[in-house]
Structures are given as structure tokens and as C-alpha cells.
Amino acid sequence: MDWDRILLALQVLAVDPAGVKGLWLRARCGAVRDRVTTALAMLPLPLVRLHPGVSDEALYGGLDLSATLATGRTVMSRGLLARPAGLILTMAERVPPGLSARLAHALDTSGTCLIALDEAAEAGEGLPATLTDRLGLFVDLEALAWSDTTDIAVDSGSLAAARALLPTVVLPAEAARALTQAAAELGIASLRAPLLAMAAARALAALAGRTGVAEDDLLRAAELVYAHRALPQSEPATQDQPSPPPPDAGEPGAEDNTRQDQTIPEELLVEAARAALPAGLLAELAAGRAARAAKGASGTGSARAGNRRGRPLPSRPGKLGSGARIDLVATLRAAAPWQPLRRRAAASDAVLLVRAADIRLKRFEETSDRVLIFAVDASGSSAFARLAEAKGAVELLLAAAYARRDHVSLVAFRGTGAEVVLPPTRSLVQTKRRLAGLPGGGGTPLAAGMQAAMATAAMARARGLTPTIALLTDGRGNIALDGSASRTQAEEDALRLARAIRAGGFPAIVIDTANRPQASLAQMARAMDAPYLALPRADARKLSSVLGAALGA
């Protein structure tokens, strides 16, 4: 991204933080990001730093327990959201859904402004869509070198003047119309985007010292607000859209955009937004959005906190803090016998004298969710029929998994490599869409498929899920890990990976879909320490019931 545009975005944010709601800052931690975050001091709001594990007490305020115990009277702490502030959210890619929902509510109701520092490193990581939808501005520092940037000089006088001018800035209805149409044409479904763009356009006009919004302001507002929301141009707007409306809603779609009589042509706005970001980034953002959406309830990286929810266990003595919850009755019970002694020792007539050693903490036991990872052979030899059955089995298992809250993930391998078609999800909508688009044909890179399945399993385990791998193949692996068509090498690779899966302790099951059971596949299953099932003629329903039984579902 171009440094001047970044500077402009920061100025817009400084003029009207409540209007544009905030900034999504995609950057690794480093000197360049520090330059930008230092400049945030020009915001007319007190700045507060948050981290993804911030507690409700910190956000909304509440009883300050340690101070209350120490002083013997009620001490309340004040929440961070109690008054408008510039919230700086660090490690925003790890925000759990609960926190993002609360921040979203704060953004909707008060003059709060959020700066999300997103350090997403891998595809699929990133800020939750609830927040990306609400934050007006986007800045990507990834490709910027230190030499591309300059010190950010803050002209607080002109910013103050712009702020004073802002309430008088008029945005004509025609301009609002053009911005809305441009958003529709860029495939931006959310109606928050045009409102944020209007706020940005007003702020730009105020910065330029005008009381009317000019065409230039609109162009630059479209660049700032729309660019990262737009769908990649190379793909048609109805495909791959993160949240396309269901087909039965009678949506007229884009064919309404035939009006040519605007004073401000929205094509210009569309062009401006398109030109503002490199195409690769746009596709990457869209992929990230889809992956985020597919991931569903689980969030990123949040291993479950064992002391917050689940079935209660007996309480234990412990230290307050780190999100632990106090078991009050047990604490009082522990403190009760010592009261007369303590009163005498402290020469106090307080009703209750509680010491830190009395504190008892609640403990909970939680079982983690299971994720079924299907590694499906989509090669030519496996044929399209088997692929269709595997698809059907995945859908049936997912439908049956509602009550158990299992997740399902799909890895397909064909040609020369493997692909994670569906990251772990519970969403039927997503599964159907991804499954429908799964192609077949080509060689059988069995080893690559196993590798991808294992990586998915490891990632799921890191997120606190319990993975199980189900490998559906006809066992004729003929493409090696390096992509070469060597049968011996391919089998050696597959066997090595089978041992790796066993060493990793991932439970697995191997389903042989070939017309005649393969001895090599049975051997591989043994290496994997996995049950081996030969199912030469199974339809989707039978496959699903056998799988369910084998996995103890």
C-alpha cells in the first residue's frame, strides 16, 4: 500500500474517529507499524490497549475484589467501555467470537473507535468478520519497507480545524447514491460500507477545508473504505462471495445497475477502489474471509480455558486473577473458623476478615469438540462415482453431528497435490458449497493428501479440538510428495506419513474404496495403527453409517 494513502487514512481517522469507527491495521510487529501506532496519538480520544483475553470486568467494570478485601469496603473498578475511547486491540487475529461481539456492540452504540492490529501470518487467520465489517478503514503495511516510510508529522492545528468544520460539511444525496451504487457494483453486500464511506468523505472534505463534499473526496473515500471489501475482480461476483444471499430470495442481482444519469459516475468510484489495492491482496483477503467464516464458532488459537466453563468440579485454594472465578461459599467457609482470632489480632470489629489464603477457586471440566477430517481421493482412478459417495457421506455425517457438535473438515487430493477444501466447520451451508465445487481427476498423490490431513489435524488439536482422520482412497498412490510420478517413491512417502500420523497420536481410520481390497493399503493402515475397512460397493448412506460406527459416533 502506498504510504500517502496510509497517511490520509490516519488523518481521516483523527478527524472523525466515531464516524469511520476505526482502522484495521494489517502488519507484522515492527518499526514500520510502530511509526503508525505512534501517530495514533493524534486521535481526539484517550487511547486504551486491549488484548484478546481481556475480561468482562476490564471491559464493563465491576467489583474490584482484591481492593475490596484489602480495604473492607466495596471498591468498584471502571470499565474500559464506560466512556468513548480509542481502543487499540493487539493480536486482533486471535480475538474470540465473544469479545468481537462485545466490541461490535460497543462500536454500534457509542463513540468508540477501534484500531485492530492484525498480525495474521497464515491464510485463514485474521480479524473476525463482525469487526472487519464495522471498521471503516484498512491499512496494510506488509509490503512496505522502512525506507518507503517517513516520519508522520502531525499538524494538530489543521486537524482541530477539520474537526470544527466537520458538523457543517454537507454531503449531497447524489453523492450518497453514487457511493451506494459503487458498493453494490463492487459486490459489497453489507450496507455499513456506504455509511462508513460517507463518513470518510465528510472527513476528507473537512480536512480540505471545504463544507461541501467534492468528487475528489468521494473518490478517495471509496479508495479508503471500499478497496479491501471488494471482491476480487477476476471472479464473478456471485462466486466465492463470503456471504451471498440464498438463491430462493428472488434477488435481482447486478442487472439493475444500468442507470447512467448520475452527476458523479460510480464507475469512477469503482475504478478508484479497484486501483487502490494490488489484486493479489484482495484475493488473499477474500480467501481469509471465507476461511474465517468456515471456521465458525471456534475462533483462532483459543485453547479452552479449563477454569471458566464446563461441568463443575470441587473448588481448590488458589490465587485470584488469570480469569479464575472465586467460589464464594467455599471461601467464606474457609475464612469462618479464623474470624475471632483475626479480629483479636487485627483489633478490628469488621464483620468479616478474609485473607488471600482463604480464597477458593472454581474449577470446571470441559470436554473438547471433535473434528472429523476426511482425506478424500479425488483422482481419476478413484473415479467420480466414489467421490460423489464420499461427498454424500460427509454431508450426512455433518447433518448427524448437530447434536454432538462435531466439526467436519475435508481434504481432497488429486493431480499432483492436496488441498484443504473445507477447514474444520460445523456449517452445513459452507460444506454444501465447498463440496459441490470439488473437482475430480488426475493422479493419486496419496502421500500429499495424508500430509495435508495431518497438518489440519495438528492445527485442530492446537485449537483445542480432538481430531480424527478418515482416509478414503483406492490405495493406488502414484505421485510422490515432490510431485514426481514414481510409484515406488509414492508408496514409500505414504508409508512414512502413515508412521508420522501414528507417532503424532492422531486417531485414524482407513477406508478402501477400490473394487478389490488392496493389501498395500491394509499394510499402511497397520503402520498408521488405524482400523482398515474395505468397502468396495458402498453408497453414501452405508459409508456414513459404517464410518459412524467405526468412530464410535
Next chain:
Amino acid sequence: MPADTAPKLHALPTRAAPRQPFPFSAIVGQEAMKQAMLLTAIDPAIGGVLVFGDRGTGKSTAVRALAALLPEIEAVEGCPVNSPRLELCPDWAQVTQTQIIRKPTPVVDLPLGVTEDRVVGALDIERALTRGEKAFEPGLLARANRGYLYIDEVNLLEDHIVDLLLDVAQSGENVVEREGLSIRHPARFVLVGSGNPEEGDLRPQLLDRFGLSVEVTSPGDVETRVEVILRRDAYDTAYEAFMPDWQAADAALRERILAARAALPALKTPATVLHDCASLCIALGSDGLRGELTLLRAARAQAAFEGAASVSRAHLKAVAAMALSHRLRRDPLDEAGSGARVARMLDDVLP
């Protein structure tokens, strides 16, 4: 940036804080969602609305607008569960006032990641620690009694909270047995949930607790979108000029709700309508009888809202999709969606 040029805190830009939520009547389009919400306002026994759809389609706006639209309720002053009469106040609340006041229908937000204590209520830590008293601090369920409980992103709600809600929504009573407390209080509320189906589905048990479900999508044509943006912008920037007209429209709507509520008991339900209800549910194979009951209640509310003297097949058809579409057995291989299945069946069964 040199330290001496670092600006200190400036006055905030003058952006007046909204005093009233965005008016319900001013919401453009989304007719099904508005209709569903009005029906539950007329007859709370219908049992809640589930709104599923894309981001930024006005789901939260509509719920907050509904709060302002609803008629006030009468409640004992200071009663934590909004009891209408003094003798109904729970003992533990130790209500000292005897005055009956009018207050807005409670619309309580249930945030994601809320703790069990906050939902059902818990021992009042403050009073226990500072005064050594055992007292109950009511939770969100108490506050939502006789009103609405709103869950945004309901499909992301933790399972153990869902379990609590299922039980309370069914029985209309919240029973707390914990930390040495044994307390019960009424918790009758209309559950309103919203969410995006792409982020995960809802458990069928919870789905069934919602009386009506509607799907919202972003408006497809540009004119509607422009109208939405213009109204929202007028609300944000020219609040004083924008509100009076719409508040008048809201007041008229409120009158209609009150009139419909009054008309509801006298409304006639012909036997043919009952037959229609049953045959439609049988044809669709919906689980249990809750579908029939909800369908009938919704049709009655619709008839009352339209000022009709008796329920007719037209009323039934107007509410069938929203009352039944979420109760069908899921068919993972059916691409059309359950709304379309209901519509198809409607044409077959009730020509």
C-alpha cells in the same frame, strides 16, 4: 514524532449521542422480519423470532427499534423481575415500594461469552463479602421477564448457556440451586436471535424454541439500498429533523399493536383453518405439534393485526413460511432451502 508536538486530548467532534434508537417504521424493506417481530409483539405466546442472514442487513437495528416501539408495561417499582402486582413479587427481592409504575418493555441483550452467573443470577458477592449477608443477585433472565431477550450471533452461543436457555424458555421459570441459594422466579420472555448461517448452524432443539424464523438478505436493487443509506444518514446527521415524522408512524403502529392485542381473544378460528394447519404440517412432516400451535397462533395474530373478524386461509398462508421453515427435518442434499419447500407444499396443500 517529537514529543512537544504530540497533541493532547481535544474536544470530541460534535456527534450527538442517539437518544432514541432508529425508528421501526423507517426500516426499509425486510418485510418478513418486521412482520415476524410485530406478530410476537401482538402475541408473545408465539415464542420468539430467529433472524438469520448476512451482515449489515439491519438485524440488530430492527431489534433495538422494536424495543422503542413496544407499548409500556406496568410493574411494581424496584421489582427485579418486573412483576405486574405486588403479591407476585418474589420474596427474595424484598421489594419495599408498593407503587406501580409504567416502564418500557424490557429488551435485554445476552452477550456472547456471558457467564452462567450473569444469565441465571448468583450470590451477591458484594453483599456477601462486605456485610456477610446471603443475598441473590438477579441475572439477565430476571431482567428479561415479561420482555424480550435478544441474542446476537445466537449460533455462536456457548452450548452450556444454550442448555440453560432451553430449559428456562420451556418452563417460563428460572430455578437457581447453587452456592447455598435456592431461588425461583418467573422468566417469561420472547427470545429474539440473530446470526449468520455461514458461521455455524443452530442446534435443532434451540431452533425449535423459536416460534418464527425469517431469512434476511441485503436488498438487491440499488434504489432500495440508496434509500436505506439516505435514511440512516439522515438519522445520524440530522436527528432532530428526521425523528418526528417517523415517531408519529411508530406511534400509529403501536396503536395497531394494542388494538390487535385487544381483538385477539374475540377472534374466531373456523374449523377449516384448523384442518388446513394440520394437513400442512403433516404434508411437511414437521416434528411434533409445536409447528401447528405456532402456525395457528401466528395466523391469529396476523388476522388480529389486519383487523379481521376471523382467521382465514390467507392469514395462514401469510405466516406459514416463517412458522414452519425451521421445523422441517434437515435434508443436507436439498439445495433449495427449507423456505422453498414450505412454499412448494403450500401451493400443493392449500390451493
